[in-house]
Amino acid sequence: MQLISHSFQDGQIIPGEFAFAVPDAATHVALSSNRNPHLAWSDAPPGTQSFVVVCHDPDVPSRGDDVNQEGREVPAALPRVDFVHWLLLDIPADTHEILAGAHSDGVTPRGKPGPATISGLRHGINDYTGWFAGDEQMKGDYYGYDGPCPPWNDTLMHHYIFTVYALATPTLVVAGPLTGANVRTALASAQVLGQASLTGLYSLNPKILLA
Numbered sequence: 001m002q003l004i005s006h007s008f009q010d011g012q013i014i015p016g017e018f019a020f021a022v023p024d025a026a027t028h029v030a031l032s033s034n035r036n037p038h039l040a041w042s043d044a045p046p047g048t049q050s051f052v053v054v055c056h057d058p059d060v061p062s063r064g065d066d067v068n069q070e071g072r073e074v075p076a077a078l079p080r081v082d083f084v085h086w087l088l089l090d091i092p093a094d095t096h097e098i099l100a101g102a103h104s105d106g107v108t109p110r111g112k113p114g115p116a117t118i119s120g121l122r123h124g125i126n127d128y129t130g131w132f133a134g135d136e137q138m139k140g141d142y143y144g145y146d147g148p149c150p151p152w153n154d155t156l157m158h159h160y161i162f163t164v165y166a167l168a169t170p171t172l173v174v175a176g177p178l179t180g181a182n183v184r185t186a187l188a189s190a191q192v193l194g195q196a197s198l199t200g201l202y203s204l205n206p207k208i209l210l211a
Helices: 180-189
Strands: 002-004 021-024 028-031 039-042 050-061 080-092 158-167 192-202
Touching: 002 158, 002 192, 039 158, 050 180, 080 180
Parallel strands: none
Antiparallel strands: 002 039, 021 028, 050 080, 050 158, 158 192
C-alpha cells in the first residue's frame, strides 16, 4: 500500500492550518484552523473490505513538570509517550481519499460529537479528552481529528504518524469506548491485510523552527 497527502510531504513540516495551534509571538501559541489534512491511499490488498486511519504523536513528554512553563524547557532526552490525534473507522473499501477539512475545520471546545460521522463512518476519541479533563471550559469527549499542539518549550521536534490499515472485515469490532488503546487492541487481533504510513513534523518552539 501507499499513502500520500497533498497537505504535506512525508518527513516535512505540517502547515499550521492542519494544527490545533500555531506559534504566537505574544502568547507563545494561538488556536489554528485545525483542519484535517488530505490523505489518499492506493494498492489496497485483494479482499479489503474497509479501512481504518490512525494518527498519533510518539513524542509527547512522559512528565508535565516543565511543559509550557516560562523560563524552562522540556529536555529532548525526556522519555516520550504516544498521543492519539485521530481515529477514523469503517471507511468503505471503495474509498481511497479523505479531503482536507472534511472531518475537522476549526477547534471545537469540549470536542466534536461522535462516534457517528459522515457517510456512516465512526470517529474514535482522541487524547485531547484526557489533556483537557481538568479545564472547565474545554473538557469533554474529543471525537475525530484534532491536530498538533506540542509544548511550545519542547526541545524535540514532534512526529505525527498517519497510518491507514486495510481490513478483511467491513467494520472493526472494538471492545469498550473508541479510545486509542482500545482501537489498537482491536487492530492487533483483526485481520489486517496491509498498511501504509506517512509522517509529518510539527513544533511550536521558535528555537526549533528557526534552526
